[in-house]
Amino acid sequence: MKWIWEQNDWPRFAFDAARFHSFERAFHRNAGLIIGSMTAISADDVDELRVTLLSSEALDTSMIEGEVLDRDSVQSSIRKQLGLQTDGKRAGPRETGASQMMVDLYRSYAEALTEERLFSWHRMIMNGRVDLEEIGSYRTHVEPMQIVSGRLDMPKVFYEAPPSSRIPDEMKTYVGWFNHAQEEGMPTVIHAGIAHLYFELIHPFEDGNGRIGRAIAEKALAIGARQSLITSLSTTIERDKKAYYHALEQANSSLNITEWLVYFCEKILEAQVHVQKMIAFIVEKARYFEKYDEQLNDRQKKVALRLFREGRGGFKGGLSAENYLRITGTSRATATRDLSEMVELGALKKTGKLRHTRYYPPFFDQKHQAETAKANKRL
Incomplete structure (x- = not known):
């Protein structure tokens, strides 16, 4: 069996475009509602929303990979980087790195994606790691980059990424595609869905590919919505990460990725609903303290x-x-x-x-x- 990157048309993905018109309309409608809702809350509440969304994404994108971060440390680190008042709690290296990546993603969403930024994100999320050969650069090991599941004594390889020797050329192609896809008319939700899958299929880093890949998808959504607010993709995916990994596995053998995009678009819309509910929660919190503070x-x-x-x-x-x-x-x-x-x-x-x-x-x-x-x- 040929891996997807060994097929003649790689990386020319195919999909049924007609199935995504309603997803694209819903995404932009929801984005407008979110932006409009934010005008109804105070500047302090907007800051709180940013801290909550960024910290939740930092925690949940790590949780998807089985890494548990300290919530208070993540929030304190994010508040410090945003120039907000903190509780003075010192964050560990993992919490600091995850927070730095999310804040950098938030601040730089409108800038072109570059390999240097990817390297920077990798250094951030690998902060404190001493077990990796390459940090802040693409993998170079000669052994195959395999995604393995099953028992230790009976492992099953369900995907093998391109060899390390191909990664520099693959990533130059990828970065160029990412930066021009929406300019050339690709719908936002499709751009985000392909951006994530395409990156995971290349798997350019020794570790951290999932976290960086989800950050890239968030960047694509922010570009399309023309606003920096994080969409809460990881928080939504983490609720059923088994389905997420199943969808990725099903998409690694064929260049027709319609079903993957349907799955991913559904997650995008769910994530937007989550953000809307968070805004409503902040409004309710403000009303709560207006009513009960003195009592x-x-x-x-x-x-x-x-x-x-x-x-x-x-x-x-x-x-x-x-x-x-x-x-x-x-x-x-x-x-x-x-x-x-x-x-x-x-x-x-x-x-x-x-x-x-x-x-x-x-x-x-x-x-x-x-x-x-x-x-x-x-x-």
């Missing part, structure tokens, strides 16, 4: 702020009395009284009984609330 004591405000830092879902499984105790360091009797007061005010909603009692923001996603309450009963 809450310092302990209650501290817990409310901590709850909102967890995002739209709040604490996984809901806020418990034990969470309240840990956050405030108060007594159990005071925690019980504080939580009861917040429920009476309408600042929290209460579900469950006894040890299954949990608390949520008043506008909490009802479907998610039902799911977490059900999960709590099984504990």
Whole structure:
């Protein structure tokens, strides 16, 4: 069997263009709604949105690869790079590098893609690594670059990338294609989908190809939308990364990539909906503190702020009395009284009984609330 890059027409990808007209219209409609929604929130809230999106992408693009980063460190690093107030928390090398790449992507979205920028991104996300031969440059090893799955004693090679000797020429072609695709009329969603797949098929680096490939797709979307806001692709993909890897595997043998593009376009639109919900969440948060700020004591405000830092879902499984105790360091009797007061005010909603009692923001996603309450009963 020939690998895709060994086929005569490589890298001339084929697809059914008619299937993507509706995806392209939906993408630009959603982008317009997102941009319009941002005009309704304060400058401070826009900054918060940027920090949240960039940190979520840094965390989730690493999570897709099985690498877990510290959320607080990532957020602190991103805030520092954006010139915003930080909590002074020092970030580790991995968190710093992942944050640097996301901020650079955000700031440079409109600039042409260059090999130098790819090398820079690679140095960032490989920050602190000492086990790689090549950092900040393409791979040079003579062994085949194989994507392997299965048991260690019975590995299955489901893809082999071009040999290292071909990478410089392949990447010059790739970068040239990326920089001119939308200028030549390629729809944004198709550009992003091909940009990601094409990069993964070349697999130019010793490690970090997935994270850089998803960043390139985000860049393509930002170029098409003419705005720098990250679309939350990795956050959306991470929810079902098994489907993501399956889609990549199915696309590595044929230059007809229609089904891959359908999958990827669906993820793009899901990611945009996620951003819209995050904006709505920030608006609700602002309204929440406008309404309750003067009615809450310092302990209650501290817990409310901590709850909102967890995002739209709040604490996984809901806020418990034990969470309240840990956050405030108060007594159990005071925690019980504080939580009861917040429920009476309408600042929290209460579900469950006894040890299954949990608390949520008043506008909490009802479907998610039902799911977490059900999960709590099984504990």
